[in-house]
Amino acid sequence: MYERLTKCPLCKGVLFLNHMVVKDHAISQESFTLCRCTECGLIFTNPRPDKDHIQSYYDSKDYISHADKSNNLINILYKIVRKYTNKQKINFITKKLKRKGRILDYGCGTGYFISAAAKKGWETVGYEPNTIALDEAKKRTGKSPISDLAILNKEKKFDAITLFHVLEHIHDLNKTIKLILNLLKKRGLLFIAIPNLNSIDFKQKQENWAALDVPRHLYHFNPDTMTYLANQYGLKIVEIKPMVFDAYYVALLTDKYLGRKNPLRSFIDAYRYNQEAKKQQHTHSSLLYILKKK
Numbered sequence: 001m002y003e004r005l006t007k008c009p010l011c012k013g014v015l016f017l018n019h020m021v022v023k024d025h026a027i028s029q030e031s032f033t034l035c036r037c038t039e040c041g042l043i044f045t046n047p048r049p050d051k052d053h054i055q056s057y058y059d060s061k062d063y064i065s066h067a068d069k070s071n072n073l074i075n076i077l078y079k080i081v082r083k084y085t086n087k088q089k090i091n092f093i094t095k096k097l098k099r100k101g102r103i104l105d106y107g108c109g110t111g112y113f114i115s116a117a118a119k120k121g122w123e124t125v126g127y128e129p130n131t132i133a134l135d136e137a138k139k140r141t142g143k144s145p146i147s148d149l150a151i152l153n154k155e156k157k158f159d160a161i162t163l164f165h166v167l168e169h170i171h172d173l174n175k176t177i178k179l180i181l182n183l184l185k186k187r188g189l190l191f192i193a194i195p196n197l198n199s200i201d202f203k204q205k206q207e208n209w210a211a212l213d214v215p216r217h218l219y220h221f222n223p224d225t226m227t228y229l230a231n232q233y234g235l236k237i238v239e240i241k242p243m244v245f246d247a248y249y250v251a252l253l254t255d256k257y258l259g260r261k262n263p264l265r266s267f268i269d270a271y272r273y274n275q276e277a278k279k280q281q282h283t284h285s286s287l288l289y290i291l292k293k294k
């Protein structure tokens with residue numbers, strides 16, 4: 001049920017130290033250990049539920065990117081913000097690429113982003129392994145996302161590939177990145193959004209920081225380990241962009257787990273984190289990395 005990694009998922013190094021113990025506040029209430037690789041610095045959840053058993057850790061109506069059914073305050077706000085940020089994301093991608101074309105949203109969840117991209121004139125493909133999310137996405141976009149990697153692998157190449165809070169969930173990190181890069185055009189762009197372990201809010205909240213989200217998050221990246229990843233796969237980081245709304249969502253969740261019931265306080269905290277993060281490079285709650293092939 002649990003697998004204990006004997007090699008670092010990023011650099012294959014064999015020496016790692018226990019770094020922190022983190023509780024799964026969202027679903028199982030179990031505790032998990034984060035290890036730090038002494039070679040590349042990657043922090044990863046170890047041991048972790050194996051591929052066949054991770055699903056039970058997603059089984060909650062509150063896990064919005066799959067189910068989309070819950071209507072508590074945090075999720076209502078999330079949905080409002082999502083509508084805005086999806087438009088913002090596709091506009092940003094179009095601007096960066098200087099054209100429209102084919103886009104793959106790897107881990108498209110319930111399909112909101114591909115739906116927004118299609119409306120803006122992009123040719124869209126979604127990949128999503130979760131069956132509940134698949135049905136939702138099909139209803140929303142009119143076509144079913146691909147759920148089989150072998151089928152995805154036969155797709156024509158893409159101008160842009162996006163992984164919005166997805167990379168940290170993938171068991172086969174190496175295999176998946178290779179597959180994704182195989183699907184990306186030579187001059188295409190890869191967009192990876194991921195929580196930031198160098199963030200002000202992580203420094204403040206430590207093991208209570210909701211974006212650690214163990215055991216669903218298998219890796220906990222920062223700009224250094226993302227740079228290591230980029231180099232390892234022949235990629236160059238073109239730009240790192242802060243994702244300012246994530247600080248609010250994460251602060252609300254963190255305070256919920258800590259039993260603090262005043263959402264206004266969470267908002268003020270998040271606002272402060274964002275203000276503080278403007279002063280120090282790459283310290284926002286989540287970052288969007290834009291990568292291209294070298």
Ligand SMILES: [Zn+2]
Pocket residue numbers: 008009010011012013037038039040041042
């Ligand atoms: Zn390593």
